[in-house]
Amino acid sequence: QLASAYKKLVQDVDDFFPRYVGLVGTGRFVDEQLAELELEATTEFAGMAEVIQLTQYIGSRALEMLPEQTYFALYVSSINEPKAILVRQPGEEPALHIYR
Numbered sequence: 255q256l257a258s259a260y261k262k263l264v265q266d267v268d269d270f271f272p273r274y275v276g277l278v279g280t281g282r283f284v285d286e287q288l289a290e291l292e293l294e295a296t297t298e299f300a301g302m303a304e305v306i307q308l309t310q311y312i313g314s315r316a317l318e319m320l321p322e323q324t325y326f327a328l329y330v331s332s333i334n335e336p337k338a339i340l341v342r343q344p345g346e347e348p349a350l351h352i353y354r
Contacts, residue, residue, distance in 0.1 A: 256281075256288060259319040266315055267295075271308060274298050290325040291316070297332055305330060306352060309338040313348060 330338040342348035
């Protein structure tokens with residue numbers, strides 16, 4: 255189920271952002287339950303508005319598929335530069351930081 259949800263997320267990102275966005279995920283399971291998920295998105299986007307839009311889109315789509323008790327982090331970067339991070343601790347609201 256998680257694998258199909260991840261594939262759908264990657265396809266949705268490809269459809270919504272026709273320019274290149276690479277998305278790689280790493281998960282940690284405890285007692286066969288997903289405890290943590292970290293996504294790394296690499297993009298060619300350089301503009302602040304595009305970075306914010308991409309971060310919010312991927313973050314909201316990923317959080318829709320994850321249980322509230324799962325730690326989630328999304329790292330967005332361009333070629334050699336961090337652009338944004340979105341983190342949600344279990345049971346809390348997500349926090350977003352955009353690098354300048």
